[in-house]
Amino acid sequence: MKKLSFHAFVALAVLVVIVIQLIGDISYSKIAPQVQYGVLNLKTWNFERDGPVTLNGKWEFNWNELRTPEMFATGKDQHYVSVPKLWNQVELNGVPLSGTGYASYRIQIFKNSSEVLLGLWMPGTFSSYNIWINGKLYIKEGVVANNAEEAVPSFRNRLIMIPAPKDKLDIVIQVANFAHYKGGISVAPEIGTVNQMTRKSKLETAKDSLIFGCLFIIGLYQFGMFMGRRKEKFTFFFGLLCIAIAVRMLTLGDVMLMYWTSWYRWTGVIRLDYCLITIAVMAGVSFVHYLFKEDTLQKYYYTLIGSGFVFLLISLTLSSLFFTSILIMYQIYIVFAVVFSIIVTVRAIQSQRTGATITLLGFIIFAVLIFNDILYYQGFAPIRDLAPFGLVVCVFIHSLMLSRRISKAMGDVESLYYELRELNAGLETRIEHRTSELVRMNESLESKNDELERMERSRRHLLSNISHDLRTPMTLIRGYLEALYDDVIVEPDEQKKYMKLMLNKVNSLNHLIEDLFELSKLEARQVNVEMVDVRLERFISHIEEQYELELRARGLLFACYNLTYRDAPPVSLNLRMDLDRMIQVFDNIIYNAVKFTPTGGKISIRFQYVISKSCIQISINDTGVGIDPEDLPYIFDRFYKRDKSRNSAVGGSGLGLSIAKEIVELHHGRIWAQSSYGQGSTFHIELPVYDL
Incomplete structure (x- = not known):
């Protein structure tokens, strides 16, 4: 029950985080209009009531031109391109565009004139941009130029307060990119009231700060655990994973790292971003490798670590334009790392390792979201940048798993402590108990030794x-x-x-x-037996026919008693046997009894069903001279005769009972004897039965 509650709590937490992440996109039910050929009509749209509008649609576009608002002339060289869309995904006049270059975007928004102050939220754009609104330059992010020498990249989200007393907004955006493989507007701007856009900007910053703080604290905590117990290396790698993801959060969105350190440039941030991605992947696979070391795949683990060092070297030494152009290689590397982690975790689940199931849940969530981002950047998915969120969820799930593992370890330590205290308290009692056991074992060994001596004499x-x-x-x-x-x-x-x-x-x-x-x-066990099913009633009749006339002719009384229905329901019982060999058993026992039973004596056979053992117990009793107690343990041995003198008047080889014993055991039964000298003998046979 506790395990079920724990998993339910984790699932609920993941669901809540996902809802919080996506709730901004579904807060308003009314569908916003789209930009149509550079024009967006919002005259019937009320921002307070209907919410902000994302500027998706067809924007006016001029490639390899840095146009100012005065340079846009209606009807002259007008081209349109979808926003958001990277240049690498655009064809202009049938010619695909390059990810590097520069371009100008323009949109005209017709709105309700009663809204005099609006906010424009501009997400980071590859890799520098200028924004004009109604002919006025509002934002310069980086340096926009028509050549790589003069252009300075920068990538940050920006919020613009727009005085808009009129019913029209003319927005022009210049974008230049010479530092990243993919250029253009990858996320559409959003417009709304000042309060709405301020709230959105603060929520983005708060989300990044919250994730950074939580992961950073978790990472430091794991490092502290590693310092206290260095044998558990997985805590170190999990802490490194958390720290790497936490610091990477400073390179995303508002790029808080560039606010905190004004000297830090975009190229350094993008290098750090790619290095942190690689370090996080290496730490993640190392965490799984050392967490489930008995189930890991050594060869693939070292291959992934070696590949990670190669990617680190590329990110640190080569140009940003080059290593961003091989983003797909980083993505493939991450996919292989996730697949490796899932396979190792599945093997750990099969080996019933603690926490393996919840670890697999985290990896599956992360895998689904990272595949979504890969598809998005390849142009096949509508939602972007879910991988960082999925990684954070994965880290929190693993934190829960580690907490549970640590709690279990502490519980085990406490249990061991109490057990040791009890053991120490009862140590004298245990010593006495062990001593008495040793005495009993010694007596048993002496008894076995006496038995071996008797066997040797025999x-x-x-x-x-x-x-x-x-x-x-x-x-x-x-x-x-x-x-x-x-x-x-x-x-x-x-x-x-x-x-x-x-x-x-x-x-x-x-x-x-x-x-x-x-x-x-x-x-x-080299004899051929022909096992057949024989009804108990038929077997008893066969025994009576076999011996009754002969024994009476020898002057002996003979009787068979069927007592099975006294202890069993009135159903037929079935014996599985080789009938000829079983008759051989009866021959050896009965004819031995005839030799030692005087004329006028009695030989009787009783058949009784034993419910608890599901077997038939057959008792063959005679009124002969009996067997000496000293001889009783050896009567089933080879060549053992009751009368051991050389002048024995009674013939026989001494093998009959040995043969009988082997045949009974061949039928999965057992045979034994009871007797007192001068009071007759009773041989017991147990055979399994089968209901018909």
């Missing part, structure tokens, strides 16, 4: 068993063969008897080898 025991199980049949077979070979046994009946004994031993060995081979493949 391994040696198993090796002894397998050696006996393989050697004893081979020794017997060898003795029988030697007796036959030495004619010790000559009677045919006796020979057949010994041959039968040898055949039984060979079959026993063959069965042992097959079991070993199958167990090895099961442990390596």
